Amino acid sequence: MPELPEVEVIRRGLAPRLVGRRFLTVEVGDKRLRQGSSPGQLARWLTGRRLMELNRRGKYLIFRLEGGATLLIHLGMTGRLLLGVPRNHGPHVHLFFTLEGGVTLAFQDVRRFGQALVFAPGEPLIPLEQVGREPFSRRVTPEWLAERAQGRTRPLKNFLLDGRVVAGIGNIYACEIMFAAGVHPATPAGALSLEAWQTVLNETRRILKRAIRQGGTTVNDYLNSRGETGLFQVELMVYGREGEPCRRCGSNIKRLVQAGRSTFFCPRCQPKKRHFS
DNA sequence: CTATAAACCTGCTGGC
């Protein structure tokens, strides 16, 4: 469920409650996550250790522990990290941590696409090696995007969803970014002009920032660390609006399938020919 | 290289 804004909102909610505290206990449920370290490994590297930092890369949360171990958490589609709920908070709590000061943290994930992997000090954080650049990084420029897209025929939608290039953009925000930039989702990535990349990048940053400020987007499952929904869903221009009128021009919002995922767009605000180089 | 499709799971909705 969570894309970059939702993960960032969760991080900001967790950090003040968790950073500086020691983990006291780690409980692991019987159902397996898609990728999860063993109960023994989790206990070994977390128990008794203080959380030094809580960072984010793309859609990953990075828990830096006293002693140098690292816990990586990815929320998949339906993962939640909830503060202060009981161990038996529904049937899908797969990890339950207690920390100093009576603080508890539950990892709940209905579909179990999430990951919770612990790495010993010095061990390479393999999942992060695939993660692309942060959208807010100064190293992401129109020139760099154009270079990465050079000669590529893949649709812009697929390019934006490829977390190995720019990290953190998922299906909702990819649709919203392309609408805001006025680009048709099937435009070959390599056909965008430098000016078009500048627009796409500006809109990416504007929308992600706004979504973070609004506490993320709740369509179905997303809740922040306090169990609250986001607010950005009321600002969505195209996502999930097939058959409804475009909020800008009134045209019918269309849906198409790209890379096995629904893409929503306005055929009038996102014409095919604009922005070609 | 490119692009689907399938795989991993559960739950909800809409049509009949």
Add this chain to the structure above:
DNA sequence: TGCCAGCAGGTTTATA
């Protein structure tokens, strides 16, 4: 009311 198809915020792997 029941059943079934289709869909859902993600990522990886296989296949053509």
